[in-house]
Each structure stands twice: as structure tokens, then as C-alpha cells.
Amino acid sequence: MKIKGVLKRVKKLDPLLKNFLKRNWSKYLLGILALIAVDSLQLVPPRLLGILVDKIKGLSINLNGIIVYLVGILLVAGGMFLCRFFWRYLIRGTAIRFAHHTRMELFKKLLELSQSFFDFTPSGDLMARFTNDVRALQMMTSSAVVMLTDALFLSIVTFTAMGYLVNWRLTLIACIPFPLLALVSLTFGKLIHERFMQVQERFSDLTRIAEETVSGIRVVKSCAIEDTMFGRFSNIAKANIRSNMNLVKIWGLLYPLFELIGGSGVVIALIIGGKMVIFGTITLGEFVTFNVYLGMLIWPMIAMGWVLNVIQRGRASLKRIRKILDEKSLVAEPESPKKVQIHGNIDIHNLTFAYPGNERIVLKNINMKIRKGWFVGITGKTGSGKSTLIKLLLKMYPAPNGTIFLEGVDINDIPEEHLRDFVSYVPQEPFLFSTTIKENILFSVEESFGEQVEEYAKLAQVHEDITGFPDGYDTVVGERGITLSGGQKQRVTLARGLIKPAPVVILDDCLSAVDVDTEQRIIDELKKMLGERTLIVITHRLKVLAKADIIYVFDDGKIVESGSHDQLVSKDGLYRRMYELQLKEEQVLEKSGD
Ligand SMILES: Nc1ncnc2c1ncn2[C@@H]1O[C@H](COP(=O)(O)OP(=O)(O)O)[C@@H](O)[C@H]1O
Ligand SMILES: [Mg+2]
Structure with missing residues (x-):
């Protein structure tokens, strides 16, 4: 009866602990035995000493006899020493490994969880x-x-x-x-x-x-x-x-x-x-x-x-x-995953989306058609849903079935990891790890890309900044190194995104702290280099989008206009108003003498 109860509890044990005990119970058992051995052996020397004292007092022992007792005491002490070592090694050592294993499991899980969890x-x-x-x-x-x-x-x-x-x-x-x-x-x-x-x-x-x-x-x-x-x-x-x-x-x-x-x-x-x-x-x-x-x-x-x-x-x-x-x-993994080769053909049909656990609709009835090799511009006010769309394209949040298609395949049928291999993405907020600039740029690719670091830093217009630092590309950034300016951080992050050779490149407003002309130069060069790869650029600066194949204008979660720069400027809409405003700002800046 009792054994059954214990078994039931063992069955209910957390799998983490259960698997650990299954693999390590013998070590624990040996450790516990060693511990009990120490506890018992501890009782022996005083007893031996007592007997010895009695015998010496009664003069009923010779020198050899005394030596036998002393050797006995030493042997017991040696046994205690060994057993102590063993229980420490077996019990504490195993527990340390369990803690390590738990940490690794936790960390693995963190890397797996989607954005929304955080x-x-x-x-x-x-x-x-x-x-x-x-x-x-x-x-x-x-x-x-x-x-x-x-x-x-x-x-x-x-x-x-x-x-x-x-x-x-x-x-x-x-x-x-x-x-x-x-x-x-x-x-x-x-x-x-x-x-x-x-x-x-x-x-x-x-x-x-x-x-x-x-x-x-x-x-x-x-x-x-x-x-x-x-x-x-x-x-x-x-x-x-x-x-x-x-x-x-x-x-x-x-x-x-x-x-x-x-x-x-x-x-x-x-x-x-x-x-x-x-x-x-x-x-x-x-x-x-x-x-x-x-x-x-x-x-x-x-x-x-x-x-x-x-x-x-x-x-x-x-x-x-x-x-x-x-x-x-x-974001559930697909039941029957399709590992489709992605070239950059993206179709979005009637996409409406609200963040999980949130009622407010942030994307309303979005329709888009993007073809391989296109330069696509996305613009609109802050909070209009541009980044949300990109996060859905990257499977950071779950898109409704039948709304986003890559190469004609529903995004929900494509495994997340597979998808990420085909997209290089530069987020809105730059983030650098506390290590060298070189390692930061090489983060998402293999070591063998090392020789291309400079090339991509040049493309991101940050090479000259980097060579100006005391240790060049080996300069450490972050807490224990130097602090980069916002614009420098953005451009290093950009170099990291660009070095990954993916057929789809997405830049989410990632150059806001860089001046307009530099941004424009970067995008123009990038477009030339990418050739048949698809480029999606989110930006507020409409000048940068002048050569885009198509521009989508977002407002309050909806696409309110789309077309080429020239088409949009000739219409009397949001795009034209934004464009005129930016031209005026530029004139003011020029007049103020710069
Ligand atoms: N993780 C989130 N959870 C809930 N709401 C969010 C989250 N991220 C963004 N939003 C909301 O979604 C809307 C669109 O945001 P976003 O896509 O970042 O806009 P944009 O990139 O155009 O500035 C905003 O109202 C924002 O507050
Ligand atoms: Mg955004």
C-alpha cells in the first residue's frame, strides 16, 4: 500500500527531476552509503581509544599491541577521509550537474520562445x-x-x-x-x-x-x-x-x-x-x-x-x-511543413491582425504583391503598423491562415527556422552584443565570412568610423568597451544584417539616426549590389524611396495608397503631403546655412 503511494508520487514528479534521478540514482545511493559510512566510522576511533586507555591503565598491553590499535585508528581515519571525499563528489557534484542541466534547458527554451512571450x-x-x-x-x-x-x-x-x-x-x-x-x-x-x-x-x-x-x-x-x-x-x-x-x-x-x-x-x-x-x-x-x-x-x-x-x-x-x-x-510549428525554396515572391491577402491578448486591430485588410528582385518601400506614421507587418512576415507573431504566402505557400506551413534562413532582417532598434565590432558583424554567419566584414561595413557607410576607433574592428563595444553613437550602432547593426546572403532583405526603419543623404547613398548602393534579391525598406524619408518599384503608404493599420514615387506624388494624397513637407524642411535647413 505504502509503496504504491510512493510510486504514485514518483510518477507525479517533475520530468526534469525524474529523468535526472533515473540517470543518477546510483550515484546518489553510493553517495548516501558513503555518508552513512562516515557517520558510523566516526563512532569507532573514540571507542578504540577508550579500550586502549583501559588496557594501558591495566598494563595488559605491550608496545606491539599499542601500535596495532594506533594503526587501526589511522586506517579508520583514512577510510573516513575517502568516504567524505566520495559523498561530496557524488552528491554535490551530481547536484551541480543537475543545476547546469536545468539552466541549459531553460536557456534552450528561451531561444525557442516567440517574441510575444517576452x-x-x-x-x-x-x-x-x-x-x-x-x-x-x-x-x-x-x-x-x-x-x-x-x-x-x-x-x-x-x-x-x-x-x-x-x-x-x-x-x-x-x-x-x-x-x-x-x-x-x-x-x-x-x-x-x-x-x-x-x-x-x-x-x-x-x-x-x-x-x-x-x-x-x-x-x-x-x-x-x-x-x-x-x-x-x-x-x-x-x-x-x-x-x-x-x-x-x-x-x-x-x-x-x-x-x-x-x-x-x-x-x-x-x-x-x-x-x-x-x-x-x-x-x-x-x-x-x-x-x-x-x-x-x-x-x-x-x-x-x-x-x-x-x-x-x-x-x-x-x-x-x-x-x-x-x-x-x-506561433505553432506547421503540422505538415513545406520547405519551399524562397526567392522573394510575397503575396498578402486581406490580412487583419491584432496582437495576442489584445483586442485592438493594428492591421486592417492588408493586400500586397511583391515579386522577386523588387525594391519595395513602406512608409507611414509611427504606430501605423509597418513593423507589425514585418514581424508577421518573420513569424515572430502568428498570422491568420490564408493571409500571407511566400512562393504561393501559406507562411503557416513553412517552418520558422527554414524561413529565417531566407530573410535577413535589420530591426528598428539597433542592438550590439558586448564584444568586438567584427564579431558583432559576423554574428549570424560563419567564420569564413571574416574577409567580407570590411566590404559590408563600407556598404553600411561605417568603415571609416570603425577604422577611427583605437582597435579598429577589434574594438569592444558596450559596457566594457566604447560607446557608439546611435547612428554608428545602427550602421554596424545594418552591416550585420547585410552580410547574411539571403534572397529577401528587410530594413525596418533602421537608419533613422543617420542623415538623409547617407541613408540614400546606402540604399542606392545596396540596391545595386542586391541585383535579383528582394529589398523591402521601411523609412520616413521619401527621398530614399524615389527609385522603389512600389511604395505602400500605411495609415492607422491600413494601406491608404500604393504605387511608384512619381505616381504617388502626382496624386493628391498623404504621400504627396508628406513629401512636400519634407522638401520644405530641407529648404529651411539649407537656408539656415549648413
Ligand atoms: N507587442 C505588442 N503588443 C501589443 N501592441 C503592440 C505591440 N507592438 C506594437 N503594438 C501596437 O501596434 C501598433 C502598430 O505598431 P508598429 O507596427 O510598431 O507601428 P510602426 O512600425 O508603423 O511604427 C501600435 O499601436 C503599437 O502600439
Ligand atoms: Mg516600426
Whole structure:
């Protein structure tokens, strides 16, 4: 019956933990045996020493006999040394590997999940999974196992010794308060953990605001908000003290409580055991032994509560990690995938779209026809849905069936990874990794493209900027390196996108921080180089689109106009109004002398 219950629980175990145990149970078993061996061997040397002392005192031993005993003690010590090494290696080592495995699984999942998942999950929350939750798992699979084994073994041995060597009835009665020790340790352990987390949170608040103030000191001073900042800091500092005091109070309560409960066991032992001595049921020596054993039981009981607490925390962390691992990508992989060769023929039919979990429609009845080798321009106000369309084309969000077709095949039938091989995409927000410029440009392609880095940097009009840096292409950017200007970041990001030889190239407003003429030069050169490849450019600067085969004008999620630059300028519509405005701005700039 009981075994069935245990089996049921094992079946319900998280697959992550179950698979891990399946592969590693033998290591755990050996580790636990080694641990028990250490615990038992520990008892041998004092006993040997005692016997030896008695024999020396009675003069019933010669030098050889003494050496035999000493060698025996040394051998036992050596055995303990080995067993200690083994349990550490087996139990802790295995737990470390489990934590590593969990982190890798989490990371793999992060790379798989679609964009929309990250819209809903705060990044701090995700980071906590990688750090706190994995640490809690490691505690559960290492320290808790060790403590549990130790505490169980010690309490069983001590308990048996008390009952066997002294008296079972006395043992049972004196141990009544002891489970209470475990309970107190469990509840307080939980409280301490909660308050400890609060302390850490308050502390990170404190560092965050200090950091903010230091890095934004110019804003603080120019806005004359020193008082406000001081007030904010002072409040958080007070909260920091309060949370620390809360923790200290509980620590202060804990030990007296342990002593009180342990002490009540001793009182019971004194009353009942004393009576037994008087009535001759046990000897005085037995009574003394009993009290020493009773004291030895306190620690394992406290440890038991601690272990339960660590296990509860580990299980909660496992649940949180499981939630991420079970997260389904909103963009489902096709049931019967079609790995079509993509050349750049794109058709969009009556596409209407709202973001998942959001009612507002951001694309309304979009129709487009793009052919291989075309230069397609897309323009329109901010928020009109241009980037959303591109994200659908890249399968970052799910498009409705029967709306987007590549080479005549529904995009939902094309596997995401396959699709990405055919598209190089430069996003609106430039992003550089904290490494060298060269590695940044080579990020999405093989090492063998190394020789082309300069060529593409030139195409992106950033080569001269780069050679001006102290280490040229080996200059490190980001936190630990130099800071690039917005325009430089955009152009390096562009070089990264362009170096990937894909039949479809999409630039999503990725040159906004670069001046118009440079943008125009880049696009003109790029168009020449791409030849028969399809180029889609999103931009606000209509001059850049002058040579486009077709331009789509977006407004409030709809395409309001389409045609070539000349056609659109000759119509009296949004495009012409935008164009005239931009011409006027340019004239003003020229007149202001530049
Ligand atoms: N992840 C998202 N979730 C919900 N709404 C979004 C998301 N991204 C963009 N939007 C909304 O969709 C609309 C179109 O945005 P976007 O396609 O980025 O416009 P554009 O690129 O033309 O400036 C905007 O109203 C924007 O607020
Ligand atoms: Mg956009």
C-alpha cells in the first residue's frame, strides 16, 4: 500500500527531476552509503581509544599491541577521509550537474520562445529563474539530501541507543516534545527565508536608486530635484533598516525557542527518569547516559525542519521553472511543413491582425504583391503598423491562415527556422552584443565570412568610423568597451544584417539616426549590389524611396495608397503631403546655412 503511494508520487514528479534521478540514482545511493559510512566510522576511533586507555591503565598491553590499535585508528581515519571525499563528489557534484542541466534547458527554451512571450514576461522575472530558482533546486538536490541522511541516521542511532541501552518507555516519553522542534524549525525557516528575500529586495532597491542618481546626476541637477531624490533615497534606506530588523527579531526568537523545547524534554526525562532511578528500574549511570543522548537528538530534529523547508522551496522553484519549460510558442510549428525554396515572391491577402491578448486591430485588410528582385518601400506614421507587418512576415507573431504566402505557400506551413534562413532582417532598434565590432558583424554567419566584414561595413557607410576607433574592428563595444553613437550602432547593426546572403532583405526603419543623404547613398548602393534579391525598406524619408518599384503608404493599420514615387506624388494624397513637407524642411535647413 505504502509503496504504491510512493510510486504514485514518483510518477507525479517533475520530468526534469525524474529523468535526472533515473540517470543518477546510483550515484546518489553510493553517495548516501558513503555518508552513512562516515557517520558510523566516526563512532569507532573514540571507542578504540577508550579500550586502549583501559588496557594501558591495566598494563595488559605491550608496545606491539599499542601500535596495532594506533594503526587501526589511522586506517579508520583514512577510510573516513575517502568516504567524505566520495559523498561530496557524488552528491554535490551530481547536484551541480543537475543545476547546469536545468539552466541549459531553460536557456534552450528561451531561444525557442516567440517574441510575444517576452512581451508578457518581465525580464527580471526570467533572470530570477536562472539564479534563485536554480539555486533552490541545487540546495534541494544536494544539501537537503546530505542533511536528511545525516539527521535520519543520527536520530535513529541515538534513539535506538536510548531505548536499547537504557529504557524504551522513558525514551518514548522524553521524546514527545521533539517533533515540535522540527515544526518550529520548519515554520521559522520559512519566515526567515521570506524576510531574507525582503532584505535582499530592499537592498537592490537601494543600489538601484543610488546608481540611477549617479548616472543621471546631470538630469537631477538640471531639473533641481535634489530634494526629491534625497527623499526617495531616505525612504528606501528606512525600509532597508526595517526589513533587516524584521530578520534580526526572528533570529533572536529562534534559539531561545529551541532551548525551551529541548529543555522541556530534559525536564520530562528528569522527572520520570529520576523516579525510575529511585525505584531501581534504571541505574544512575544509565540515567546520565540517557541525558547525554537526549541532548544529541536536538540537532537532528532542527535539521529535519530545515530540510523540509528546503524541499518545499525547491519544489516551488521547480514549479516556476516548469512553467517556462512548458510554455508553448504562440506561433505553432506547421503540422505538415513545406520547405519551399524562397526567392522573394510575397503575396498578402486581406490580412487583419491584432496582437495576442489584445483586442485592438493594428492591421486592417492588408493586400500586397511583391515579386522577386523588387525594391519595395513602406512608409507611414509611427504606430501605423509597418513593423507589425514585418514581424508577421518573420513569424515572430502568428498570422491568420490564408493571409500571407511566400512562393504561393501559406507562411503557416513553412517552418520558422527554414524561413529565417531566407530573410535577413535589420530591426528598428539597433542592438550590439558586448564584444568586438567584427564579431558583432559576423554574428549570424560563419567564420569564413571574416574577409567580407570590411566590404559590408563600407556598404553600411561605417568603415571609416570603425577604422577611427583605437582597435579598429577589434574594438569592444558596450559596457566594457566604447560607446557608439546611435547612428554608428545602427550602421554596424545594418552591416550585420547585410552580410547574411539571403534572397529577401528587410530594413525596418533602421537608419533613422543617420542623415538623409547617407541613408540614400546606402540604399542606392545596396540596391545595386542586391541585383535579383528582394529589398523591402521601411523609412520616413521619401527621398530614399524615389527609385522603389512600389511604395505602400500605411495609415492607422491600413494601406491608404500604393504605387511608384512619381505616381504617388502626382496624386493628391498623404504621400504627396508628406513629401512636400519634407522638401520644405530641407529648404529651411539649407537656408539656415549648413
Ligand atoms: N507587442 C505588442 N503588443 C501589443 N501592441 C503592440 C505591440 N507592438 C506594437 N503594438 C501596437 O501596434 C501598433 C502598430 O505598431 P508598429 O507596427 O510598431 O507601428 P510602426 O512600425 O508603423 O511604427 C501600435 O499601436 C503599437 O502600439
Ligand atoms: Mg516600426
